[in-house]
Amino acid sequence: MSLERPVRTLNPEVARKIAAGEVIDRPNAIVRELMDNAIDAGATSITVEISGGGIDRIRIIDNGNGMTRDDLENCARPHATSKITTEVDLMNLSTLGFRGEALASIAAVSRLSIQSGGYKMRASLTEDHLIEPAAELVGTIVQSEGLFENFPARRQFLKRPATEGIMCRNTFIEKALARPDIAFRFVSDGETKIDLPAGQSLKDRFVGANSYSEAPELFYEFAQSSGGENPEWSFTVVIGEPAVSRSNKKEIFIYANGRRIQEYSLVQAVEYGGQGFFPNGTYPVAAVFAQVRPDLIDFNIHPAKREARFSDISALHHGLSSTIRSFFHQYTYSNFAEDKPADQARNQEFNFEPEVPSAPLSSSTAPTTSSFSDSVYEKHISYKPSETKSESLSDFRSKFLGIKSNGGWPRSEHAASFSTKSLAEQALSVAQNSDSPSVSEPQPKVRYIGPCLGTFLLAEKNNSLYIIDQHAVHERILFDRLMNSQGDAGRQPLLIPYKIKTESKSQDNQLEKLKAELNRIGFETEHVSDGYWEIKTIPERWTGTEYDLRTLLFVKQVEPAQIIRSIAAMTACKAAVKDGYVLDDITASRLVEQAFTLEDPHCPHGRPIYTVISREKLFELVKRT
Known part of the structure; x- marks a missing residue:
C-alpha cells in the first residue's frame, strides 16, 4: 500500500455503477x-x-402475475430476489433470473x-423507491429511460441508435425462440417490427422469428431424451x-433450460x-433446445448467464451428434432412394427412430461404432487407350473400381446390388439376338450417355438427365x-x-469408456x-501426432468412429479419380451404375455426387411445349 494511494472503501454510488456495468453494458x-x-x-x-x-x-x-406494494418497495435494491433464499437453491434453478441484480443495476444507470x-415505483441514483398510486392493470409495465445519462464515460462507448436497436431486436428474438407458447411483439420507434403469436411449434417460431429466406418446408424438428421416468437430459432440434x-457457425443456436448459452461442445x-451431409466449409442452420436436470447444470458462472457448467456433457454431446446423424441418414434415404429430380418436391415424412444412448450424464456411454478396412487400396490408373494395351480391361476396372472379376465388393447389407454385365455387353447381346423374336432382353434402367467437360458423366434414367461428378x-x-470393410483396422506399433x-x-472415465472402441479401430490403449495412459499402436492411415489425438479426445470430444471417418474420407479423396481423367466407356458406365446403388448420394465431405434435371424441366428451359 502506498501512502499516496491508500486503500479505501468505494462510496455506494461508484460501487453500484461498477456492479451495474457487469450486468448492464448496453x-x-x-x-x-x-x-x-x-x-x-x-x-x-x-x-x-x-x-x-x-x-x-x-x-x-x-400480463404475468404482477407485483405487490411490498415487492415494489424492495425490488430494485442490490441482490433483492423472490427466486432463491439459500445457496442450495442455486443448485436447482428453474427460473431464468435469480440473482436480484437486474433491477438494481438498471436503476443505477438509468431512470427506472x-x-x-x-402502484407505480420510481428508482434511480437520485430517487430511492418512490411509490405512488396508479391505475390497476393486469401484469407489469417496466420502463427504463435515459440510459447512462449519469454515466457519460460509458455512454460514449454506445453505438449509433440504429445499431443498438438491432442488438435489442436480436436479444428479443433470442428470448422468443425458446418459448413458442408465449406471444411476443417487438416495437421500435412506434412501429411493430416483429409479431409472434402464441402456440407455434419450435420450428415455426425459429423460422418465423429469424425471417429466413428459405421456405419453412426445408426445416425439420425432432426430439430425443436420455430415457427413464426422470430423464437427466432431453432436447429438441x-x-x-x-x-x-x-x-x-453463427446460425447454430444452443439453449439450455430456456437460456441461450455459448457452449462450444x-x-x-x-x-x-451433419458431417458428410453439408458441403465443405458450410455449416447447418439449427437450434438445440436442451433440458438438463437442474442439479446437473450451473448457470451461476457468468454475469449475463451466457455460459453454463455441466456436470458431464459427454453423454449429451454424443446423444445430440448421433441423433442428428441418424436424422440425416434417414433424410438422405427418403429424398434420394427414388432418384427424384432436382425440381421435384421432397418428401417430408420420416419414421424417425434414432438410436441414442439412454445413459445418464454421469454414467458411461458407449460410442457409435463403425468398421474400418485394414486393406490397402490399390490406387487407380488414369485410362488412356494408347497406354493400357498391356493390361486387360477387366484388370483395369478391378483396380479402378475395386471390383473383383465376379463384380462384387464389400458393401453394407442395405445396399442394392448391381449387374456385373456392362451396358455395352447388354447392347451387344441384344444386337446378336435381334433376328430372333423369341428372345426378349430387358432394356437397361440406366443409359450412360458419355463424358462432359472432363469432369462429369452424363446418364439418362427415368425420363431424367443425370449429371454425375466422377x-x-x-x-x-x-x-x-x-x-464397411469388416474386421479390425490395420495398425502399426509405436x-x-x-x-x-x-x-x-x-477424463480418466472418458478414456475408460472409449478404450474398447479405440482398441478396435487401431489405438491400443492401456x-x-x-492419470497416465499409453497408446501403443495407431491405425495404419493415421498421420496425426500425440497432441492431435489428445485434442480430438478431450478438447473437441470427437468420437473414435468419427476419427476413423475423417481418415477414411481423406484416403478416399486422395485415391479417387481426378477431374480431367479420361475413362473408357465400360469403366465409366460401370461407375454410373454404382452411383445409383449408393445409400448416400454425397461425397464424404457433403457434396452431391449428381444433379438431376427432369424431362419436363428441360422442355421448360428450351421453351418447348
Whole structure:
C-alpha cells in the first residue's frame, strides 16, 4: 500500500455503477433481463418497445402475475430476489433470473419505473423507491429511460441508435425462440417490427422469428431424451436440410433450460452430426433446445448467464451428434432412394427412430461404432487407350473400381446390388439376338450417355438427365468400401508409445469408456497408472501426432468412429479419380451404375455426387411445349 494511494472503501454510488456495468453494458442487456423477469412471472403475452435504439427508452409490458406494494418497495435494491433464499437453491434453478441484480443495476444507470398492482415505483441514483398510486392493470409495465445519462464515460462507448436497436431486436428474438407458447411483439420507434403469436411449434417460431429466406418446408424438428421416468437430459432440434447452409457457425443456436448459452461442445455436436451431409466449409442452420436436470447444470458462472457448467456433457454431446446423424441418414434415404429430380418436391415424412444412448450424464456411454478396412487400396490408373494395351480391361476396372472379376465388393447389407454385365455387353447381346423374336432382353434402367467437360458423366434414367461428378461418386464408393470393410483396422506399433496425462477423474472415465472402441479401430490403449495412459499402436492411415489425438479426445470430444471417418474420407479423396481423367466407356458406365446403388448420394465431405434435371424441366428451359 502506498501512502499516496491508500486503500479505501468505494462510496455506494461508484460501487453500484461498477456492479451495474457487469450486468448492464448496453440497451439490449436491459431487454434481456426484463424479458427474463416477464417470462418468470408466467406471462403469456410480452411486448417490448424501444425508442432511440433503447438508449432513450425501453418499455416491457407483460400480463404475468404482477407485483405487490411490498415487492415494489424492495425490488430494485442490490441482490433483492423472490427466486432463491439459500445457496442450495442455486443448485436447482428453474427460473431464468435469480440473482436480484437486474433491477438494481438498471436503476443505477438509468431512470427506472415499474407499474403493477395499483402502484407505480420510481428508482434511480437520485430517487430511492418512490411509490405512488396508479391505475390497476393486469401484469407489469417496466420502463427504463435515459440510459447512462449519469454515466457519460460509458455512454460514449454506445453505438449509433440504429445499431443498438438491432442488438435489442436480436436479444428479443433470442428470448422468443425458446418459448413458442408465449406471444411476443417487438416495437421500435412506434412501429411493430416483429409479431409472434402464441402456440407455434419450435420450428415455426425459429423460422418465423429469424425471417429466413428459405421456405419453412426445408426445416425439420425432432426430439430425443436420455430415457427413464426422470430423464437427466432431453432436447429438441430444429435444423435445416443441407440446402440450407451457412459459411460460419453463427446460425447454430444452443439453449439450455430456456437460456441461450455459448457452449462450444454442443455447437460441435451439431457440426459432427451433419458431417458428410453439408458441403465443405458450410455449416447447418439449427437450434438445440436442451433440458438438463437442474442439479446437473450451473448457470451461476457468468454475469449475463451466457455460459453454463455441466456436470458431464459427454453423454449429451454424443446423444445430440448421433441423433442428428441418424436424422440425416434417414433424410438422405427418403429424398434420394427414388432418384427424384432436382425440381421435384421432397418428401417430408420420416419414421424417425434414432438410436441414442439412454445413459445418464454421469454414467458411461458407449460410442457409435463403425468398421474400418485394414486393406490397402490399390490406387487407380488414369485410362488412356494408347497406354493400357498391356493390361486387360477387366484388370483395369478391378483396380479402378475395386471390383473383383465376379463384380462384387464389400458393401453394407442395405445396399442394392448391381449387374456385373456392362451396358455395352447388354447392347451387344441384344444386337446378336435381334433376328430372333423369341428372345426378349430387358432394356437397361440406366443409359450412360458419355463424358462432359472432363469432369462429369452424363446418364439418362427415368425420363431424367443425370449429371454425375466422377470424382465425387468414386470418392463415395471408396469411402463406403473402407467404412464397411469388416474386421479390425490395420495398425502399426509405436516404437515410443504416446503418453497421455489426464487432468481430471472425468477424463480418466472418458478414456475408460472409449478404450474398447479405440482398441478396435487401431489405438491400443492401456491405463498405466492414475492419470497416465499409453497408446501403443495407431491405425495404419493415421498421420496425426500425440497432441492431435489428445485434442480430438478431450478438447473437441470427437468420437473414435468419427476419427476413423475423417481418415477414411481423406484416403478416399486422395485415391479417387481426378477431374480431367479420361475413362473408357465400360469403366465409366460401370461407375454410373454404382452411383445409383449408393445409400448416400454425397461425397464424404457433403457434396452431391449428381444433379438431376427432369424431362419436363428441360422442355421448360428450351421453351418447348
